């Protein structure tokens with residue numbers, strides 16, 4: 001039975017990824033690691049290690065001792081937070097990746113998953129059905145770090161045969177844990193407020209279309225990519241993944257169908273500039289062709305599931 005290590009396990013994606021991996025591989029096979037002192041409640045039934053991915057010696061020592069076959073490296077500063085701390089964002093988003101790529105190069109890890117983002121695209125990228133291969137001139141610190149990371153992943157694959165796999169996640173929507181400082185966070189917050197007070201103030205304008213995806217689909221895509229035979233993984237920078245594209249207004253209307261009194265206001269802030277530089281929708285035909293990707297959730301199914309499951313008492 002192989003061991004799996006998830007670094008950044010306490011976050012929005014990590015929590016759900018660890019739960020799913022533990023279902024498939026056994027609770028004790030999947031080690032959750034995060035810089036947080038305490039393990040997230042949802043993951044307390046399995047192994048947890050407090051790990052700062054920037055503490056290279058500790059990461060190296062731990063991985064050499066535990067020999068996990070697969071490492072999922074999720075620790076990063078997200079788009080909105082990265083704009084506030086550019087130097088630290090660059091450091092965190094790049095140094096951890098090099099540590100893990102080098103450990104794989106030396107033969108201590110068999111497979112790496114490292115997430116990229118739609119933030120690798122920029123204002124000069126075609127916005128509608130953004131192709132896999134296109135102009136990439138990101139204007140955010142986060143996007144620059146993700147694009148550089150993609151280039152390094154491909155380089156380590158070509159040069160050293162490192163089996164690294166990646167997805168350009170769209171904005172992810174989930175209810176298990178709160179989002180961590182991204183530009184698409186509104187599409188999660190809105191459900192908590194809709195249930196709590198019946199109103200929400202969006203930090204993006206009504207017509208800001210962005211690619212989004214329900215978390216269950218994103219986790220399935222991640223695991224399917226990691227399980228795909230090596231020869232089917234033809235792109236070693238990062239795969240486009242489409243999901244559902246919608247605007248804050250589309251989302252509000254879908255919520256109104258279930259909560260008719262729901263009201264939305266729009267007060268765009270600095271995150272509007274970030275959203276303006278990202279695609280409206282994504283072409284993910286390469287993922288479909290290479291490893292058989294197919295999404296399950298549409299807007300209606302996602303809204304129904306979110307409204308049923310969000311717990312508004314989690315809002316501080």
Ligand SMILES: NC(=O)c1ccc[n+]([C@@H]2O[C@H](COP(=O)([O-])OP(=O)(O)OC[C@H]3O[C@@H](n4cnc5c(N)ncnc54)[C@H](O)[C@@H]3O)[C@@H](O)[C@H]2O)c1
Nearest residue numbers: 008010011012013035052053075076115117169171172180
């Ligand atoms: N959530 C999204 O919509 C989205 C979209 C595109 C890409 N991504 C990428 O997916 C990954 C995970 O995103 P998320 O939304 O779960 O983020 P998150 O902010 O919710 O979680 C990140 C986790 O990493 C941990 N962490 C931070 N610094 C660390 C360090 N030095 N060492 C170890 N752990 C550390 C945090 O404590 C947190 O638990 C990131 O690389 C992010 O860029 C996320």
